[in-house]
Amino acid sequence: xxxKSSQNPASDNPNKQPESKxxxxxxxxxxxxxxEQLKQEGLNPxxxxxxxxxxxxxxxxxxxxxxxGEEVDITVSIAGRITARRVFGKLAFxxxxxxxxxxxxxxxxxxxxxxxxxxxNAFNILKKLTDVGDIIGAKGTIKRTExxxxxxxxxxxxxxxxxxxxxxxxxxGLTDTExxxxxxxxxxxxxxxVRETFRRRAKITAAIRRYLDEQGFIEFETPTLLGEAGGxxxxxxxxxxxxxxxxxxxxxxxxxxxxxxxVGGFEKVFEIGRIFRNEGISTRHxxxxxxxxxxxxxxxxxxxxxxxxNIVIAAASEVFDTLKVSYQNTEIDLxxxxxxxxxxxxxxxxxxxxFENFQSFTDAEAAAKEAGIEISDNCKTIGxxxxxxxxxxxxxxxxxxxxxxxxxxxxxxxxxxxxxxPGLVERFELFIVGxxxxxxxxxxxxxxxxxxxxxxQAAKKAAGDLEAQGVDEDFLAALEYGMPPTGGLGIGxxxxxxxxxxxxxxxxxxxxxxxxxxxxxxxxxxxxxxKKILKxxxxxxxxxxxxxxxxxxxxxxxxxxxxxxxxNSRVRDKYGFDREK
RNA sequence: GGGUUGCUAGCUCAAUGGUAGAGUAUUCGGCUUUUAACCGACUGGUUCUGGGUUCGAGCCCCAGGCAACCCA
Numbered sequence: 001x002x003x004k005s006s007q008n009p010a011s012d013n014p015n016k017q018p019e020s021k022x023x024x025x026x027x028x029x030x031x032x033x034x035x036e037q038l039k040q041e042g043l044n045p046x047x048x049x050x051x052x053x054x055x056x057x058x059x060x061x062x063x064x065x066x067x068x069g070e071e072v073d074i075t076v077s078i079a080g081r082i083t084a085r086r087v088f089g090k091l092a093f094x095x096x097x098x099x100x101x102x103x104x105x106x107x108x109x110x111x112x113x114x115x116x117x118x119x120x121n122a123f124n125i126l127k128k129l130t131d132v133g134d135i136i137g138a139k140g141t142i143k144r145t146e147x148x149x150x151x152x153x154x155x156x157x158x159x160x161x162x163x164x165x166x167x168x169x170x171x172x173g174l175t176d177t178e179x180x181x182x183x184x185x186x187x188x189x190x191x192x193x194v195r196e197t198f199r200r201r202a203k204i205t206a207a208i209r210r211y212l213d214e215q216g217f218i219e220f221e222t223p224t225l226l227g228e229a230g231g232x233x234x235x236x237x238x239x240x241x242x243x244x245x246x247x248x249x250x251x252x253x254x255x256x257x258x259x260x261x262x263v264g265g266f267e268k269v270f271e272i273g274r275i276f277r278n279e280g281i282s283t284r285h286x287x288x289x290x291x292x293x294x295x296x297x298x299x300x301x302x303x304x305x306x307x308x309x310n311i312v313i314a315a316a317s318e319v320f321d322t323l324k325v326s327y328q329n330t331e332i333d334l335x336x337x338x339x340x341x342x343x344x345x346x347x348x349x350x351x352x353x354x355f356e357n358f359q360s361f362t363d364a365e366a367a368a369k370e371a372g373i374e375i376s377d378n379c380k381t382i383g384x385x386x387x388x389x390x391x392x393x394x395x396x397x398x399x400x401x402x403x404x405x406x407x408x409x410x411x412x413x414x415x416x417x418x419x420x421x422p423g424l425v426e427r428f429e430l431f432i433v434g435x436x437x438x439x440x441x442x443x444x445x446x447x448x449x450x451x452x453x454x455x456x457q458a459a460k461k462a463a464g465d466l467e468a469q470g471v472d473e474d475f476l477a478a479l480e481y482g483m484p485p486t487g488g489l490g491i492g493x494x495x496x497x498x499x500x501x502x503x504x505x506x507x508x509x510x511x512x513x514x515x516x517x518x519x520x521x522x523x524x525x526x527x528x529x530x531k532k533i534l535k536x537x538x539x540x541x542x543x544x545x546x547x548x549x550x551x552x553x554x555x556x557x558x559x560x561x562x563x564x565x566x567x568n569s570r571v572r573d574k575y576g577f578d579r580e581k
Numbered sequence: 582g583g584g585u586u587g588c589u590a591g592c593u594c595a596a597u598g599g600u601a602g603a604g605u606a607u608u609c610g611g612c613u614u615u616u617a618a619c620c621g622a623c624u625g626g627u628u629c630u631g632g633g634u635u636c637g638a639g640c641c642c643c644a645g646g647c648a649a650c651c652c653a
Contacts, residue, residue: 022625023625084618087612166606168591170617171592566645
């Protein structure tokens, strides 16, 4: 190693001994050495800037009809990451990838040496000091090679960023899902379709914003940190504000604040923002996700159905030429109008249970049991039972876009009673591919009724229901000033993007999905027997102090054959802690 | 929360309880029209972690970690 650093590999040295450079550490060390060698050549391995005139896709398109062997004497300047190298004695081909796509670099020794006369070693630098993964800039002319590959015939190049770590296998790529999510940047480099998915996501949200703007909606940013989390049935994340000495909740919906804005006189408001729910993780759930909520004064849920169609169509039209989209090999037809059907009708069709005619919960329960519905202990009303039947028998069958109308009052504490159907509310949910994709109601604006409903929620919460809402007094005060009749809508943007990008998992449309920390390795630990504090230092440098830990734990911990396992099962999550570092 | 599967070289994957291997990448040599370039040579391992059984464990047993999928 030390003998090598004294020589200059950029010049061909026939006496060089073969060296083993195979482990990750060795590869990295070799590349760091190349960094030094670039510096010795007077080059900056981490340059400041590159003026580019074109992108790869643009050139591919412009010169699509250029015949093999033809050249165009126009100078272009491009930049990107080297994704493949094919090096010959005095000629080399690199594939260069930029955001738009890839293009080949045609690197001819004679030409480069002639044009880069102040760097006599230029071609050898290219051969010896560049690697797949490096980011370079190149200027040259356009040439389609005899083999038909459009290329930039390079006059001059510059190393812009030397890459120190090897990229995954160019043929098999990166398939390990865990690594793809934990190191999304690598995923994005080597799996171009992933970039396309996120590009589409951005287009979809932009299209929705544009459409709503055209319709006269204005966008707000309501608070994320709240003293009380309301507007949905969900368990919130709790955090703490030191200076105010108060617990705060991360929002589980934007509903209650957007409605305050309607009270304040705005007639069309919306927010596209991050929502946090302290729930499990699945292919359809991430603890933080993006919600669109909008509220339109003087509208009811019938108006909102049409608006929902228009929003989804605006989003789909942005990324497709057709409204027939394929999701996981099923064709979904988004052409409006979408099916509109009541929950009661759907449950009747699926189970034969007629919820319009049950006189008592006991009757309904008996009939549902007969039909094979599983009834949980907290299902105590006809409305809850109707919802159970719907979830168990209908939901997953709603593949084509379907508005499910008129929900039971007791599971919809913020919606207005149905104008003709007792026990139901004016609410719809949109289902596509068996998933709830949107939720809407004619908003409840009777402050007295709203208070009663929230107090029922608060009672549930007091009884231990972690998903029930509390009473937001300020929201009720706002309603008492008067909220016009209003239609509201929530759309799960991530699920919509899943549909429009054919992604099977929500993690495929969230750039950095939440993953569990890999368990920390303990460096050392110490115990203060007077204060009963166990101090643990991890190899990543962080130090935690666990409070009120009995001395036996420390004694056992010293004796255990497996420290990490003992810590995970007996200390972590068992004692309160302060993070010291 | 429950179940199933997986975790081995940078990446993709093999390996009856019996010397841990291949392809690719890296390193070195050759090559002026390549497209997963090719030819030749050399390397590269905490088999996720900790115990146990065994003469011997990547493989069997126990416990734990992480992930994917399914279910609630």
